[in-house]
Amino acid sequence: xxxxxxxxxxxxxxxxxxxxxxxxxxxxxxxxxxxxxxxxxxxxxxxxxxxxxxxxxxxxxxxxxxxxxxxxxxxxxxxxxxxxxxxxxxxxxxxxxxxxxxxxxxxxxxxxxxxxxxxxxxxxxxxxxxxxxxxxxxxxxxxxxxxxxxxxxxxxxxxxxxxxxxxxxxxxxxxxxxxxxxxxxxxxxxxxxxxxxxxxxxxxxxxxxxxxxxxxxxxxxxxxxxxxxxxxxxxxxxxxxxxxxxxxxxxxxxxxxxxxxxxxxxxxxxxxxxxxxxxxxxxxxxxxxxxxxxxxxxxxxxxxxxxxxxxxxxxxxxxxxxxxxxxxxxxxxxxxxxxxxxxxxxxxxxxxxxxxxxxxxxxxxxxxxxxxxxxxxxxxxxxxxxxxxxxxxxxxxxxxxxxxxxxxxxxxxxxxxxxxxxxxxxxx
Numbered sequence: 001x002x003x004x005x006x007x008x009x010x011x012x013x014x015x016x017x018x019x020x021x022x023x024x025x026x027x028x029x030x031x032x033x034x035x036x037x038x039x040x041x042x043x044x045x046x047x048x049x050x051x052x053x054x055x056x057x058x059x060x061x062x063x064x065x066x067x068x069x070x071x072x073x074x075x076x077x078x079x080x081x082x083x084x085x086x087x088x089x090x091x092x093x094x095x096x097x098x099x100x101x102x103x104x105x106x107x108x109x110x111x112x113x114x115x116x117x118x119x120x121x122x123x124x125x126x127x128x129x130x131x132x133x134x135x136x137x138x139x140x141x142x143x144x145x146x147x148x149x150x151x152x153x154x155x156x157x158x159x160x161x162x163x164x165x166x167x168x169x170x171x172x173x174x175x176x177x178x179x180x181x182x183x184x185x186x187x188x189x190x191x192x193x194x195x196x197x198x199x200x201x202x203x204x205x206x207x208x209x210x211x212x213x214x215x216x217x218x219x220x221x222x223x224x225x226x227x228x229x230x231x232x233x234x235x236x237x238x239x240x241x242x243x244x245x246x247x248x249x250x251x252x253x254x255x256x257x258x259x260x261x262x263x264x265x266x267x268x269x270x271x272x273x274x275x276x277x278x279x280x281x282x283x284x285x286x287x288x289x290x291x292x293x294x295x296x297x298x299x300x301x302x303x304x305x306x307x308x309x310x311x312x313x314x315x316x317x318x319x320x321x322x323x324x325x326x327x328x329x330x331x332x333x334x335x336x337x338x339x340x341x342x343x344x345x346x347x348x349x350x351x352x353x354x355x356x357x358x359x360x361x362x363x364x365x366x367x368x369x370x371x372x373x374x375x376x377x378x379x380x381x382x383x384x385x386x387x388x389x390x391x392x393x394x395x396x397x398x399x400x401x402x403x404x405x406x407x408x409x410x411x412x413x414x415x416x417x418x419x420x421x422x423x424x425x426x427x428x
Contacts, residue, residue: 035155062353064115072123091117146267225348227319262313284387291315292380
């Protein structure tokens, strides 16, 4: 009997080595992108790019995340999680090499390839955690988000100093990031021995159509998507917003770094808090509320920007952790988690990709940032409401029975179904 690569438990191995591989891989899921914005001025000057073309260096990875996310779960079903994640690191490494070759076309092509590799990792890591560490989903999700955020902040901080070490400037700085996916791939090599061949009967996705009709799946998707939208608006435009508010370029850059740093902080305290709660509704609401206060504060009191940026980092960082944890907690098994992750990240990143461009358009139309910030604040309110649904301790397979029970108090089904309803969803 063939076992399925997304639902079968891996053979006994070295969990410490596996966790080390996961954490190192998480470093490659953001650093190759965040290391570029500080170099944008050099890139534009050397390649003669317009502001719109330079802005595509942020938009293209998000679009790649959205498109490739749809196919990542199918890739894992055909080739296994271990091989698919290894291929993701090879794609990121290849993209970095292509990006640093020289001409503008290679810059954009390499950026797309990097985005494709990151998308596969984004989708499949939650599924791997669901399969191999089902009781530690929230804790390990926080660990890899923390590692990812710290690596992102470090890549941003050292980009300019590295560029000054070589005549190749931005190409050298960008090329130095190659060490991250290469090291990740090397650490992942032992996991390839645990690869499980997929069964022929499970080569195609059985969950896709049903999942896209699930209200709970859409609640998870919207929570993650809205959080990604407001986060990338902040990451893309915060320096410009602060400079228009009267801050110096140096101070605006420092506060931009503070945003990335604070987005990593929730990973330090959120997991133990979540484990003590019967569900994640309160945590999701508070995360969205913090982001709402941050965007509203930047409108009414920009002089308190440090406070608002701390809240923005805590809110969006907590939202990322909760959104990714929801993928594992709301799915009933690893195969469904991979499909849900692909759905949530496809829709979420399509939505997020529109954020920076839309915010820029609103600024050009309005003449200031107030309308763009107000839009983000309103979306945070919608995110808070969505979090109250996505944060319930229920799994997608149980959603229909729970909904029927809510509208029909006397509702009952077969004995097995009744026993399933009496068993609470696993919490981590």
